[in-house]
Amino acid sequence: MALVEEFDLGEYIFPRGWFMIAEASELDDGPKGVRFFGKDFALYRGESGRLVLLDAYCLHMGTHLAKSNSASIVTNHEQLEGDSIRCPYHGWRYNPEGQVDDIPYFDGPCPKARIKSYPVVETLGAIMMWHDPAGGEPDYQAPDLKAWHDSQWINGCYDHLGDIAIHPQEIIDNMADAHHLGPTHGAPCEYFENEYIGHKYYQRQGGYHRMYRAYLTTLTWYTGPGLLLSRQRFGDNNGYEFIFHTPVDKGMVKVWHNNLSLAPGVNPGEQDIANAKMAQEGALAAFAQDLQIWANKKPALQIMALPVERNFRLGRIWYQQFYNPIEKAKEFHARVNGKHHLKGLAKPSALAVELQE
Ligand code: FES
Ligand SMILES: [Fe+2]
Structure with a gap:
């Protein structure tokens, strides 16, 4: 698998941005250990509902704060106190800022050292962390969709696609990749456009889909380097697809997939929910066509791009x-x-753009 150094992206090994690190419901059973960006973290929802993400290891003797389900304070539900968490080994308590603020068997002042705490939010049913190798604060917000909060839209459940041995650069390349849509997905595009606006990367495209037997139009965009949302319409289908990916270790990413479908009426019934599920399965099957290729390809450190494929290079510059x-x-x-x-593909019509935005 390829390393970031080989892609020559810049000074950092892992990118800056908002990234999905868990599904929101995964925190219902208490603190959870997660690993991303080559590091271990403890993630939990405090008693007030506040989300907290800390470096995983206790300063005292290096215990993982969120990887015991058998310690007495864990089984007795005494690990969380307010929004603070106690280490399962000797009970040192960390506040949401990562400061030790209580040691059960010691009256003196707590050691001054602290573990790192990270910005974390819940949106679209997912827990997102802000990762910045330089330790800076977020300079944009994690995405949300009005449709997610609208009862006529049926929210899907996340498909957990697991860890995949691919450099995220190759997932981003897909945004510029007009000419795989025919051979890989059976929907050669007729019109195609990319647009870059700061931390956002858009793709507008449309074409006849062989399997759906309908004209498919999509507006797909990244908000930062790891969160893809895609508005997709064909026939009576009107939905959003989510593809979120987060680096785990060098050359390894974790991938999630989800869908939102618009029901025909304001109070979706069982049949609508079944249709939404089918739409999600269809979208996942299409994504699986990419995944299978990615899982078995050799890294494209250099793309032998034709003049009609210049957006690959632009997309890689955007990603840097x-x-x-x-x-x-x-x-x-x-x-x-x-x-x-x-070159060779139409620009989106004004109608296509209006329909999507
Ligand atoms: S190792 Fe965490 S309190 Fe001792
Ligand atoms: Fe694709």
């Missing part, structure tokens, strides 16, 4: 902003911002 200090982001924006068409 997240592997470099934020002060440099503007330089990458200046190189790619704007709309970019591909």
